[in-house]
Amino acid sequence: MSGEVSLGIPEMPAPDYPADVRARLENDAREVIARYPGSRSALLPLLHLVQSEEGYVTRTVIRFCAEVLDLTTAEVTAVATFYTMYRRKPSGEYQVGVCTNTLCAVMGGDAIFEELQQHLGIGNDETTADGKVTLEHIECNAACDFAPVVMVNWEFFDNQTPESAKAMVDDLIAGREVRPTRGAPLCGYRQTARILAGFPDEREGAVEAGGGAGPASLAGLKLHRGEVAAARVVPPRAEPAGTDVTEEDGE
Numbered sequence: 001m002s003g004e005v006s007l008g009i010p011e012m013p014a015p016d017y018p019a020d021v022r023a024r025l026e027n028d029a030r031e032v033i034a035r036y037p038g039s040r041s042a043l044l045p046l047l048h049l050v051q052s053e054e055g056y057v058t059r060t061v062i063r064f065c066a067e068v069l070d071l072t073t074a075e076v077t078a079v080a081t082f083y084t085m086y087r088r089k090p091s092g093e094y095q096v097g098v099c100t101n102t103l104c105a106v107m108g109g110d111a112i113f114e115e116l117q118q119h120l121g122i123g124n125d126e127t128t129a130d131g132k133v134t135l136e137h138i139e140c141n142a143a144c145d146f147a148p149v150v151m152v153n154w155e156f157f158d159n160q161t162p163e164s165a166k167a168m169v170d171d172l173i174a175g176r177e178v179r180p181t182r183g184a185p186l187c188g189y190r191q192t193a194r195i196l197a198g199f200p201d202e203r204e205g206a207v208e209a210g211g212g213a214g215p216a217s218l219a220g221l222k223l224h225r226g227e228v229a230a231a232r233v234v235p236p237r238a239e240p241a242g243t244d245v246t247e248e249d250g251e
């Protein structure tokens with residue numbers, strides 16, 4: 001008989017939280033729900049909130065969200081299994097995502113992902129035995145101008161190489177400080193999930209750290225404003241002399 005195929009959907013019925021945990025989560029949930037004109041709109045941040053409690057979407061999570069939002073467990077499950085930011089099984093303290101979308105892939109993302117798998121001894125969506133790192137390949141994170149990009153708990157690590165990525169995960173596993181290339185300092189997955197649920201980031205300097213566009217992102221804007229000279233764009237294949245395409249030609 002062939003083995004069962006798991007879709008990662010929690011089975012129902014689910015156990016409830018202990019009374020004290022439930023009361024605390026309900027309190028937080030009320031705060032989240034109050035931000036929206038319709039309570040069902042709060043489902044995405046609520047799923048982050050409960051991930052900050054359990055680390056992934058358990059069947060108790062599904063039950064809780066359904067009850068506080070007056071949805072069916074099927075409706076909550078449909079959303080939780082659609083978005084990749086919601087985990088369906090226990091995972092690591094640090095979610096290391098390597099962008100393997102087209103631009104990052106050709107700029108080295110595929111090589112980084114391959115070498116990290118070998119270095120950590122795990123495959124895609126697997127976690128190291130110490131529970132520190134979950135490795136996954138991710139889609140474009142809108143940071144293509146810093147390709148190849150690695151995300152750790154959704155913080156940016158730009159312009160990576162296989163060597164820099166391996167050193168970074170070694171530091172994470174060893175508990176050494178790791179700083180993203182830009183933006184707020186790194187924190188554990190559950191703390192990140194609570195921030196994504198919309199609760200204040202109270203870490204010192206985290207809000208001031210910003211994380212806005214870097215020089216590479218602003219190059220096009222500067223070109224448009226005439227703040228830098230237009231560069232010549234050379235076609236990838238050799239053309240007869242004198243036919244190089246310039247910005248002016250491209251208009």
Ligand code: FES
Pocket residue numbers: 099100101102103104105139140141142143144147149
């Ligand atoms: S292709 Fe990797 S961030 Fe866009």
